[in-house]
Amino acid sequence: MPNNVLLEVENISKIFRVQGKKLHAIENVSFTLEAGKTLGLVGESGSGKSTLGRLVLRLLDSDKGKITFDGTNISKVRKKALRPLRRDMQIIFQDPSASLNPRMTVGDAIEDAMAIHKIGTKASRQERVSELLKRVGLPDEVKYAYPHELSGGQLQRVGIARALSLNPKLIICDEPVSALDVSIQVQIIQLLLDLQKEFNLTYIFISHNLAVVEYLSDEIAVLYLGEVVEQAPADELFHKPMHPYTQVLLQSILKVPDRMENKQELLFIQGEVPSPLNPPNGCTFHPRCAYATDECKSVKPGRKEVSESHFAACHLVK
Ligand SMILES: Nc1ncnc2c1ncn2[C@@H]1O[C@H](COP(=O)(O)OP(=O)(O)O)[C@@H](O)[C@H]1O
Numbered sequence: 001m002p003n004n005v006l007l008e009v010e011n012i013s014k015i016f017r018v019q020g021k022k023l024h025a026i027e028n029v030s031f032t033l034e035a036g037k038t039l040g041l042v043g044e045s046g047s048g049k050s051t052l053g054r055l056v057l058r059l060l061d062s063d064k065g066k067i068t069f070d071g072t073n074i075s076k077v078r079k080k081a082l083r084p085l086r087r088d089m090q091i092i093f094q095d096p097s098a099s100l101n102p103r104m105t106v107g108d109a110i111e112d113a114m115a116i117h118k119i120g121t122k123a124s125r126q127e128r129v130s131e132l133l134k135r136v137g138l139p140d141e142v143k144y145a146y147p148h149e150l151s152g153g154q155l156q157r158v159g160i161a162r163a164l165s166l167n168p169k170l171i172i173c174d175e176p177v178s179a180l181d182v183s184i185q186v187q188i189i190q191l192l193l194d195l196q197k198e199f200n201l202t203y204i205f206i207s208h209n210l211a212v213v214e215y216l217s218d219e220i221a222v223l224y225l226g227e228v229v230e231q232a233p234a235d236e237l238f239h240k241p242m243h244p245y246t247q248v249l250l251q252s253i254l255k256v257p258d259r260m261e262n263k264q265e266l267l268f269i270q271g272e273v274p275s276p277l278n279p280p281n282g283c284t285f286h287p288r289c290a291y292a293t294d295e296c297k298s299v300k301p302g303r304k305e306v307s308e309s310h311f312a313a314c315h316l317v318k
């Protein structure tokens, strides 16, 4: 294993109890992420992407498995001991206004994250706010604005500035561009890429849109009903997709004329995502899979290695 691994996730699972039933939101997920790299997490709505992000940040506790961040096993650490590590792990949401106080100016909101962690003085924090606003491409006056006065793209830049204010190592980007116009999406993605280079940031980039993930990922994990069904370096996943689910995801984006346009994508997959409260037997994708055999209907496929860094959980991979 390379020695610059920042994050190692081993066999984590999360079950929610819903209406007296078990909902397996995340099942046996493992991956490693090197510092300065991006893992793209892709899957339809409800596949467990946000849950996985929250488990990694310990905003939720996993039922089993181990998470090692920057050399520390954080899966068992008490909440209090997590505090200093929280600075190093930040999150950006699809709707940045949801995490901003509507009655607080943008400048105060960015400063607040630093104040909570007792970083610097009021004056030095204010100076840093100006620096950060400049770095994310916003004019200094934005400091005095309230969230409702800003556009979606501007708000997302504020969310990024706030996440950056603590000099994190890892940023989980949970659908950060999904609510934005296509032209703005490209700008935000470019900003994230520039910041990654400048600060050696490590990203988990979550999207339901494979085209967006392709743009910035080194490695991609495809989630289906809480399980990673295929994982590979981004290039390899695009050129040699092995899981039928990945293949339909790819076909769907290739059929869309503008590849960054996400409104239509995923419509090409037949059938609905089954309820996670009552998942199909065998391979959970089999009811929607064009190649399903009797084996697929009854036997759950294990991980099949396609190459050293590429696996797919599919019986058809020999
Ligand atoms: N707090 C919760 N309680 C019960 N079920 C939840 C909770 N959070 C998420 N879920 C369920 O877990 C599954 C995965 O959800 P989520 O991680 O939000 O998916 P995604 O982000 O891919 O859309 C869904 O079936 C969702 O309904």
Ligand SMILES: [Mg+2]
Binding pocket: 049, 050, 051
């Ligand atoms: Mg989500």
